Amino acid sequence: ACGEMGVLFKTSNGGATWSSLKSGITPSLHCIDAFSDNQVFTARNELYRSGDGGANWTTAGLDNQGSGIFDIRFLSSQTGFIAKNGIMKTTDGGTTWTLVFDSSKDENYYAIVYNEIEFVNNNIGFCAGGKTHDGGSVGTIVKTTNGGNNWENLNMDMSQITAFHFMDENNGFVFNFDKEMWKTTDGGKNWTLVSSDVPDRYVNSYFIDS
Numbered sequence: 001a002c003g004e005m006g007v008l009f010k011t012s013n014g015g016a017t018w019s020s021l022k023s024g025i026t027p028s029l030h031c032i033d034a035f036s037d038n039q040v041f042t043a044r045n046e047l048y049r050s051g052d053g054g055a056n057w058t059t060a061g062l063d064n065q066g067s068g069i070f071d072i073r074f075l076s077s078q079t080g081f082i083a084k085n086g087i088m089k090t091t092d093g094g095t096t097w098t099l100v101f102d103s104s105k106d107e108n109y110y111a112i113v114y115n116e117i118e119f120v121n122n123n124i125g126f127c128a129g130g131k132t133h134d135g136g137s138v139g140t141i142v143k144t145t146n147g148g149n150n151w152e153n154l155n156m157d158m159s160q161i162t163a164f165h166f167m168d169e170n171n172g173f174v175f176n177f178d179k180e181m182w183k184t185t186d187g188g189k190n191w192t193l194v195s196s197d198v199p200d201r202y203v204n205s206y207f208i209d210s
Helices: none
Strands: 031-034 040-043 047-050 071-074 080-084 086-090 098-102 113-119 125-133 136-144 161-166 172-176 181-184 192-195
Touching: 031 071, 040 071, 071 113, 080 125, 086 113, 113 161, 125 161, 125 172, 136 161, 136 172
Parallel strands: none
Antiparallel strands: 031 040, 040 047, 071 080, 080 086, 080 113, 086 098, 113 125, 125 136, 161 172, 172 181, 181 192
């Protein structure tokens, strides 16, 4: 777990107890992903990685490259993704990163921030986000079917997406800034409004079945 001012906590017994890690990281942290007991990544403006379960940390040199980092997802010990003002991919365990989707080049959804990314398998993944300012809100999802090398915008006609979850390549749910929940059963091609009365704009979601 991560938090403000570089706070990091670790559990080794399934969450029953947690211990604080002396990481030496001082900036606040927004997201964390542990691919194994040893390989851990955490980030906000910079990406930090540990190869020994959090005892020691190094940086990836991504500070000041666009927006902050809002989510991390590794598919293997070598292949991973970060969501920010676009999507970056690594194939060498986080040593180097390549921009595979640049939101500043998206004419329909210019320069929105992508704040959540997930994959249902090694090929199919989704990344969502948006922006809210000056009384307006816009959000969308981009999708890959080739392991994150290319991304297609699903052109969602809704406000900023604040959370989403796909159970498989077809069935998924999204929540947005207008307190709505939408559902797709065809991989994001079509969406049906399920609720317009979600209790909060900013939620986290996980579905175990449709």
